[in-house]
Amino acid sequence: MRQLEALVAEAEAARVLQICNACRYCEGFCAVFPAMTRRLEFPPADVQYLANLCHSCGACLHACQYAPPHEFAVNVPRSLARVRARSWQQHAWPAAFGQLYQRNGVVVAVVLALALALFLALGAAAQGSLWHAPLAGNFYAVFPHGLLVAMFAPVFGWAVLALGIGVARFWRGQAGAPGAHAADHTPTAPALAEAGHDVLRLTYLDGGHGEGCHNESDAWTHARRHLHHATFYGFLLCLASTSVATLYHYAWGWQAPYALTSLPVLLGTVGGIGLVVGPAGLWWLHRRRHALHGDPDSAGMDRGFIALLFAVSASGLALLAGRDTSAMALLLCLHLGCVLAFFATMPYGKFAHGIYRSAALLKWAIEKRQPNRLQLGAD
Amino acid sequence: MLDVLVIGGGNAALCAALVAREAGASVALLEAAPEAWRGGNSIHTRNLRCMHDAPEDVLTDAYPEEEFWQDLRKVTAGRTDEAMARQVIRGTATVRGWMHRHGVRFQPSLSGTLHLSRTNAFFMGGGKALVNAYYRSAHGLGVQVRYDAPVAHLECDGGRFVAANLASGERLAARTCVLASGGFESNRDWLRAAWGQNALGEWPADAFRIRGTRYNQGVLLRDLMDQGADTIGDATQAHMVAIDARAPLYDGGISTRVDCVSLGIMLNRDGLRFDDEGADFWPKRYAVWGRLVALQPGQVGHCIIDSKAVGRFMPPVFKGERADSLAALAQQLGLPVDAVLATVQQFNAACQTGSFNHAVLDDCHTAGLVPPKTHWARPIDTPPFYGYTLKPGVTFTYLGLRVDARAAVHWGGQASPNLFAAGEVMAGNVLGQGYTAGVGMSIGTVFGRVAGASAAAVARQESHATT
Numbered sequence: 001m002r003q004l005e006a007l008v009a010e011a012e013a014a015r016v017l018q019i020c021n022a023c024r025y026c027e028g029f030c031a032v033f034p035a036m037t038r039r040l041e042f043p044p045a046d047v048q049y050l051a052n053l054c055h056s057c058g059a060c061l062h063a064c065q066y067a068p069p070h071e072f073a074v075n076v077p078r079s080l081a082r083v084r085a086r087s088w089q090q091h092a093w094p095a096a097f098g099q100l101y102q103r104n105g106v107v108v109a110v111v112l113a114l115a116l117a118l119f120l121a122l123g124a125a126a127q128g129s130l131w132h133a134p135l136a137g138n139f140y141a142v143f144p145h146g147l148l149v150a151m152f153a154p155v156f157g158w159a160v161l162a163l164g165i166g167v168a169r170f171w172r173g174q175a176g177a178p179g180a181h182a183a184d185h186t187p188t189a190p191a192l193a194e195a196g197h198d199v200l201r202l203t204y205l206d207g208g209h210g211e212g213c214h215n216e217s218d219a220w221t222h223a224r225r226h227l228h229h230a231t232f233y234g235f236l237l238c239l240a241s242t243s244v245a246t247l248y249h250y251a252w253g254w255q256a257p258y259a260l261t262s263l264p265v266l267l268g269t270v271g272g273i274g275l276v277v278g279p280a281g282l283w284w285l286h287r288r289r290h291a292l293h294g295d296p297d298s299a300g301m302d303r304g305f306i307a308l309l310f311a312v313s314a315s316g317l318a319l320l321a322g323r324d325t326s327a328m329a330l331l332l333c334l335h336l337g338c339v340l341a342f343f344a345t346m347p348y349g350k351f352a353h354g355i356y357r358s359a360a361l362l363k364w365a366i367e368k369r370q371p372n373r374l375q376l377g378a379d
Numbered sequence: 380m381l382d383v384l385v386i387g388g389g390n391a392a393l394c395a396a397l398v399a400r401e402a403g404a405s406v407a408l409l410e411a412a413p414e415a416w417r418g419g420n421s422i423h424t425r426n427l428r429c430m431h432d433a434p435e436d437v438l439t440d441a442y443p444e445e446e447f448w449q450d451l452r453k454v455t456a457g458r459t460d461e462a463m464a465r466q467v468i469r470g471t472a473t474v475r476g477w478m479h480r481h482g483v484r485f486q487p488s489l490s491g492t493l494h495l496s497r498t499n500a501f502f503m504g505g506g507k508a509l510v511n512a513y514y515r516s517a518h519g520l521g522v523q524v525r526y527d528a529p530v531a532h533l534e535c536d537g538g539r540f541v542a543a544n545l546a547s548g549e550r551l552a553a554r555t556c557v558l559a560s561g562g563f564e565s566n567r568d569w570l571r572a573a574w575g576q577n578a579l580g581e582w583p584a585d586a587f588r589i590r591g592t593r594y595n596q597g598v599l600l601r602d603l604m605d606q607g608a609d610t611i612g613d614a615t616q617a618h619m620v621a622i623d624a625r626a627p628l629y630d631g632g633i634s635t636r637v638d639c640v641s642l643g644i645m646l647n648r649d650g651l652r653f654d655d656e657g658a659d660f661w662p663k664r665y666a667v668w669g670r671l672v673a674l675q676p677g678q679v680g681h682c683i684i685d686s687k688a689v690g691r692f693m694p695p696v697f698k699g700e701r702a703d704s705l706a707a708l709a710q711q712l713g714l715p716v717d718a719v720l721a722t723v724q725q726f727n728a729a730c731q732t733g734s735f736n737h738a739v740l741d742d743c744h745t746a747g748l749v750p751p752k753t754h755w756a757r758p759i760d761t762p763p764f765y766g767y768t769l770k771p772g773v774t775f776t777y778l779g780l781r782v783d784a785r786a787a788v789h790w791g792g793q794a795s796p797n798l799f800a801a802g803e804v805m806a807g808n809v810l811g812q813g814y815t816a817g818v819g820m821s822i823g824t825v826f827g828r829v830a831g832a833s834a835a836a837v838a839r840q841e842s843h844a845t846t
Contacts, residue, residue, distance in 0.1 A: 005717045024632035025505030027423050028486030037490045040694050063504030064509060065422045065632045069415050071636075072627075209484040209503055218511040261759040 009082040014042035026060040029208040045177035051083035052360035058214030081295035093165035100267035100348035105300030117337025137257030137323035162347035191365035227281035234274025275313030305350030311338040380839035389419030391802025393513035394827030395557040402835035411529035420591035423632040424506035426499040428817035458811020470825030482512030501815040515716035538790035540798040555797040555834035562776035562803040563597020573614035586678035593629040609789040611782040612807030619669025622772035634696040643684035647675040650718030657754035666814040673771040699765040727758035779807035786830035799830035
């Protein structure tokens with residue numbers, strides 16, 4: 001059934017792209033259309049590539065002379081979104097876990113986070129350390145450092161491994177597709193630099209004219225790009241915070257808790273604020289998105305991911321605020337539950353978009369530097 | 380009282396409404412279509428033919444007034460008005476800044492349209508993005524926009540606009556009116572009557588597809604003609620393209636074009652060629668074939684190419700018939716096999732060896748063949764073969780209202796004091812026949828602005844006179 005759905009989604013996207021390729025008005029918006037014009041046919045590998053290149057900005061939908069109610073019913077962002085979600089599923093490792101992409105909604109996210117938090121809290125309670133005299137932020141009094149590492153390292157490692165294998169399969173599928181050219185899949189330094197730039201700046205949410213993308217109407221807005229930046233860089237700062245703390249711990253033997261003015265706490269605080277504001281705003285935008293945007297089947301996955309990001313940062317900031325109180329252990333359990341749930345769902349949820357889209361952007365940055373193999377008349 | 384009533388919801392109407400509002404007039408805009416279909420034929424456009432004396436952001440090199448004028452004179456075979464044409468041409472030189480201020484963005488010429496990079500400024504996202512931007516700007520400026528508001532009749536008094544009678548029965552009076560309600564191409568009965576019957580007893584217009592909106596019924600054009608307004612042009616003249624026969628009846632837009640005619644041969648239903656497929660570059664010819672096909676029996680043409688042409692033209696929206704032999708292809712297309720084989724054999728034998736180059740008027744031509752193919756003639760001999768069945772597709776009609784440089788509608792040679800026209804409803808003043816890419820938007824934009832400014836000026840005078 002899942003395979004059938006993927007085939008249907010790919011066939012619909014190919015139908016739509018054939019119409020687009022005969023029109024091409026949207027070429028200036030993003031990379032999807034210039035990439036499309038280098039092709040005459042749209043077999044599954046090409047559709048999956050274009051699907052992951054699409055940022056779902058909505059520009060080509062609002063500009064489309066063939067969008068519903070036109071009988072051609074062209075909706076590029078939606079048809080590519082359907083392919084996109086299914087392409088992650090298809091490349092998932094292990095394959096049997098692929099169907100988790102369909103189940104990773106808000107309820108799963110919240111229940112998983114709470115269940116893990118409850119489990120940790122019960123563990124702490126069994127040790128008698130759940131409710132305690134203020135510990136001045138000494139988390140290790142509740143969960144020893146070694147235990148935390150033993151819990152998180154495998155989950156995080158699994159997420160990285162699963163996503164890495166998934167995207168490698170995607171790339172091999174591209175390079176090995178019938179008619180694929182090796183040169184289109186051999187990264188060069190300029191291509192890597194451009195792809196990196198486009199990932200870090202979210203170039204293709206600028207609408208091609210630099211004035212933003214669409215949310216609830218045909219008007220432009222930078223809101224999504226800015227909120228995504230807050231989320232993305234907030235996430236990176238939180239990762240940096242953890243990395244610096246790890247360095248402190250192992251390299252210098254400086255034990256947590258760290259002062260409010262210390263680098264890990266500063267990074268985590270700024271990142272955490274970004275990771276609260278960003279997801280909250282993205283949720284708000286998501287609720288208000290135009291009815292024809294996106295893939296309704298994926299809305300749950302999108303919001304589940306946003307909800308977990310928010311829960312991670314909000315619980316983290318709460319923990320920081322309450323680390324000198326008796327509730328620290330409880331807050332710690334909640335935060336750790338959220339973080340664990342986030343990493344556990346990471347390889348089988350919306351997080352995958354960043355990895356696959358980066359790969360697609362890299363492919364585009366390589367491909368555009370190759371000569372166009374079509375000879376569509378200069379007339 | 381309302382200062383300016385704009386009737387229509389496409390590019391010309393919006394330009395008129397925006398300019399009039401900028402001039403301080405109160406403006407209402409009546410769009411016959413529901414919101415989802417707003418914008419008329421403008422949603423299918425993609426660029427504006429634009430004069431410029433030096434390279435600009437998305438325009439290469441220069442396209443001076445004189446060259447633009449000569450292009451227009453050539454394509455219309457002189458059926459144009461030089462003063463008005465030059466007014467349009469000059470207007471395009473400076474209009475893009477204004478368009479940008481109202482939210483229109485431009486992009487470099489699209490892939491496969493390099494030939495237009497010098498002459499035509501492409502709208503980013505095409506005409507629907509332009510229309511969306513103008514509606515946003517109109518809302519922001521306080522233009523009252525009403526959808527689903529077709530007008531049935533204009534009350535006029537001796538050439539003076541008094542009020543519009545909506546199809547709903549509502550009456551809307553205003554100091555001035557700008558009519559920008561398009562041509563009549565969506566009115567099948569009118570097209571049928573205009574084209575009449577051919578020698579075979581066929582009604583050619585019954586075969587036509589309409590490339591744009593279904594809302595251009597020509598109601599007010601007919602209404603004003605009946606009231607005695609001066610008209611210009613011929614009811615059978617139109618922008619007509621040969622499009623895929625499978626195109627929808629309305630709104631097929633650009634994607635239904637089949638751009639391989641100059642790479643192959645075009646046959647009629649009897650398997651015979653009927654015109655020079657290689658007379659000139661495709662952008663100068665695509666709007667010729669609609670009429671040529673309309674004049675053939677059955678109003679049908681079949682374009683046949685071989686695999687040498689694949690990948691050299693814009694991919695069409697519908698896949699063509701494909702066969703490994705010409706006989707099989709003819710059969711699939713429903714053509715007389717022997718006639719097709721004989722035509723192709725004759726054609727192939729007449730092709731002179733040259734060096735094929737689709738980017739220039741090359742030396743691959745036929746010898747001793749009638750009609751000849753003067754460029755890009757290469758034998759149709761490399762399977763698989765592909766065939767596309769084409770029908771005439773009407774973009775817009777040229778019969779319209781005669782106007783002057785202020786866009787005022789004329790009655791018996793006299794300019795109306797307060798009724799103005801813009802866009803396709805008056806494009807015939809500049810386009811008596813023929814077409815060159817993007818000039819419809821040039822006319823609509825420039826005359827839309829002229830009409831809006833004229834209407835606002837008259838409304839201001841009248842409101843001063845009454846206070």
